[in-house]
Amino acid sequence: MKKLLFGLFILLTVATIVIFGFVPSYVGKDMNRTINPPPYSASETAKELHARLLVADLHADTLMWNRDLLEKGSWGHVDLPRLQAGNVAVQAFTVVTKTPRNMNIEANTGDTDNITLLAFAERWPLAALTNLTERALYQASRLHEAAARSNGKLVVLQTKDDVTKFLQRRQSEKDVVAGFLGIEGAHALSGKLENFDRLFDAGFRMIGMAHFFDNEMAGSAHGAAKGGLTEEGKKLVERMQERDVFIDLAHASAKTIDDVLDMARKPVFVSHTGVKGTCDNNRNLSDDQLKRIALTGGVVGIGFWDTATCGTDAKAIAKAIRYTVNLIGVDHVALGSDYDGAITAPFDTTGVVQITDALLQEGFSEAEIKKIMGENIIRTLQFFLP
Numbered sequence: 087m088k089k090l091l092f093g094l095f096i097l098l099t100v101a102t103i104v105i106f107g108f109v110p111s112y113v114g115k116d117m118n119r120t121i122n123p124p125p126y127s128a129s130e131t132a133k134e135l136h137a138r139l140l141v142a143d144l145h146a147d148t149l150m151w152n153r154d155l156l157e158k159g160s161w162g163h164v165d166l167p168r169l170q171a172g173n174v175a176v177q178a179f180t181v182v183t184k185t186p187r188n189m190n191i192e193a194n195t196g197d198t199d200n201i202t203l204l205a206f207a208e209r210w211p212l213a214a215l216t217n218l219t220e221r222a223l224y225q226a227s228r229l230h231e232a233a234a235r236s237n238g239k240l241v242v243l244q245t246k247d248d249v250t251k252f253l254q255r256r257q258s259e260k261d262v263v264a265g266f267l268g269i270e271g272a273h274a275l276s277g278k279l280e281n282f283d284r285l286f287d288a289g290f291r292m293i294g295m296a297h298f299f300d301n302e303m304a305g306s307a308h309g310a311a312k313g314g315l316t317e318e319g320k321k322l323v324e325r326m327q328e329r330d331v332f333i334d335l336a337h338a339s340a341k342t343i344d345d346v347l348d349m350a351r352k353p354v355f356v357s358h359t360g361v362k363g364t365c366d367n368n369r370n371l372s373d374d375q376l377k378r379i380a381l382t383g384g385v386v387g388i389g390f391w392d393t394a395t396c397g398t399d400a401k402a403i404a405k406a407i408r409y410t411v412n413l414i415g416v417d418h419v420a421l422g423s424d425y426d427g428a429i430t431a432p433f434d435t436t437g438v439v440q441i442t443d444a445l446l447q448e449g450f451s452e453a454e455i456k457k458i459m460g461e462n463i464i465r466t467l468q469f470f471l472p
């Protein structure tokens with residue numbers, strides 16, 4: 087009996103170490119790969135220009151993983167030291183609260199959920215194990231907590247005033263980085279519009295209407311029914327526009343995109359996407375959608391992964407950017423990496439200089455590259471945040 091209990095104890099200890107110690111980092115490392123390891127080469131012209139840019143990126147899911155944002159990680163794509171090394175000034179930190187098993191870009195339901203297991207393995211607070219709003223709030227707290235420990239090197243943008251102050255500091259302090267909070271999918275409201283205020287108070291300033299499945303507010307491009315905005319969804323869009331929270335149309339169904347654009351009085355973001363013009367699949371935007379998004383004054387973040395660009399390098403990203411700029415103008419195109427979002431990227435954030443290089447090779451001028459690499463995002467935040 088004693089032997090049996092001791093055996094059981096050993097088994098439990100080993101299981102605990104495996105589940106809490108190795109599983110989160112193993113899963114994170116496996117899901118967020120980089121094709122080429124650093125350091126990243128670029129032409130001297132590109133390096134010189136890149137050092138003078140204000141670089142911004144509309145999408146990274148970093149907060150879902152158990153890594154210290156202030157430490158240089160050995161896996162994944164984004165943390166403060168790597169943002170500094172890549173000369174990235176502004177990073178959107180988007181939170182993921184529920185993803186279906188066997189996730190695909192064609193059709194999924196919300197019946198299963200991978201994040202419960204991740205939340206358990208990463209020892210998220212009890213409330214965040216089951217409640218989607220709590221999962222978003224917990225991930226937001228990770229960003230605020232890292233900012234508080236950063237000796238002022240990481241700041242969180244919530245107002246236009248924050249942006250102005252940040253830009254002033256950044257003129258003399260090149261290692262100050264700003265983050266702002268977004269959400270992948272309005273299911274993070276747990277079906278209740280009143281949760282919007284809690285998310286706003288936690289600092290969220292961008293909300294994607296849907297992620298990989300249809301939710302109570304809106305249809306997803308990868309959902310089962312792929313419908314449009316529901317009545318609750320329309321109320322949410324109104325509320326977001328009242329409070330100056332950006333609508334993110336990434337992952338939204340065609341019907342949801344149309345419904346939101348019918349109501350849009352402010353610029354919308356598409357935080358991470360590809361365009362059908364260079365990579366034709368169900369995840370990417372059509373020419374007509376791109377044109378309507380630009381009419382709101384919106385900004386489209388071009389993704390770095392293979393089904394966004396139909397390629398695996400900076401050249402493919404620059405090609406998608408070229409196509410989109412030719413179609414809707416240089417003021418509406420930006421970077422939307424999807425770093426740490428369960429993708430394989432050509433390089434981590436220390437390698438974004440390779441995009442500057444590829445944009446030069448595409449024949450973009452210095453003024454155009456400045457806009458694409460960051461100014462379009464930063465200008466929009468500075469004008470339209472609360």
Ligand SMILES: [Zn+2]
Binds near residue numbers: 358424
């Ligand atoms: Zn996404």
